Amino acid sequence: MDGSDERPQAASPEGQSDLELEAVHARIRVCTLCGLHASRTQAVPGSGPVPADVMIVGEAPGFNEDVQGLPFVGAAGRLLDTLLEQIGLSRQQVFITNILKCRPPQNRDPMPTEAESCMPYLRHQFRLIRPKAVLVLGRHALERMLPGVGSISRVHGEFFMRGGVAFMPCYHPAAALHNGGLLNDLQRDFDRVRSYLDRLLPAPEPVSTAPEPIPPGGGQTPAAETEAAAADPTEQLTLL
Numbered sequence: 001m002d003g004s005d006e007r008p009q010a011a012s013p014e015g016q017s018d019l020e021l022e023a024v025h026a027r028i029r030v031c032t033l034c035g036l037h038a039s040r041t042q043a044v045p046g047s048g049p050v051p052a053d054v055m056i057v058g059e060a061p062g063f064n065e066d067v068q069g070l071p072f073v074g075a076a077g078r079l080l081d082t083l084l085e086q087i088g089l090s091r092q093q094v095f096i097t098n099i100l101k102c103r104p105p106q107n108r109d110p111m112p113t114e115a116e117s118c119m120p121y122l123r124h125q126f127r128l129i130r131p132k133a134v135l136v137l138g139r140h141a142l143e144r145m146l147p148g149v150g151s152i153s154r155v156h157g158e159f160f161m162r163g164g165v166a167f168m169p170c171y172h173p174a175a176a177l178h179n180g181g182l183l184n185d186l187q188r189d190f191d192r193v194r195s196y197l198d199r200l201l202p203a204p205e206p207v208s209t210a211p212e213p214i215p216p217g218g219g220q221t222p223a224a225e226t227e228a229a230a231a232d233p234t235e236q237l238t239l240l
């Protein structure tokens, strides 16, 4: 015995969430709840850190995602990466997943029964990721996540508060690849998410080592200021 403490260390809350997320993803990889398991190459649970301030939810894996087992790795994914970069976020900082975790044959639209089978996985991911903002990409994700709020062309770029989390519908990047006219809207909507996060999150530590002047009020950020950024009297608690 060298006197060191060999008792097992309790996992941190982050470590616990990591393990639980990995367990959810392991279940997704062997899921047979709907018929899509028969035609998939592999399931695509999602990728990114836990927790994450931003969660992105698309429709379903396509050809490339089905082959690689990762979300948004084709042309739409490259556009998504660019849009994220333009607001100072990298793929490593956000959690990306889809409503459906398996590719529908020929990339057909998700069927309601398939989405219903898959939603418990998304709910579980959402609880573990604890995002501050959720980007809802495209009309299929919108129908599932914010039913009844209106069409994607009408509500894209609006924030819908649910349980203190800001949900924003955006056009799907694949739609913008087909119709370049949607790209400006998509960029503007991502900019709004950046502004929202900037109001909500503490400013990054200054890099200077010079002593900081003490601001009036002793440097305390009034709690009300950060809360006001997220508060919305129309908030409903219906989702997730």
Ligand code: URA
Pocket (backbone or CB within 6 Å): 058, 059, 060, 061, 062, 065, 070, 071, 072, 073, 074, 076, 077, 098, 174
């Ligand atoms: N489109 C989606 O909705 N999800 C993906 O993962 C890829 C393309």
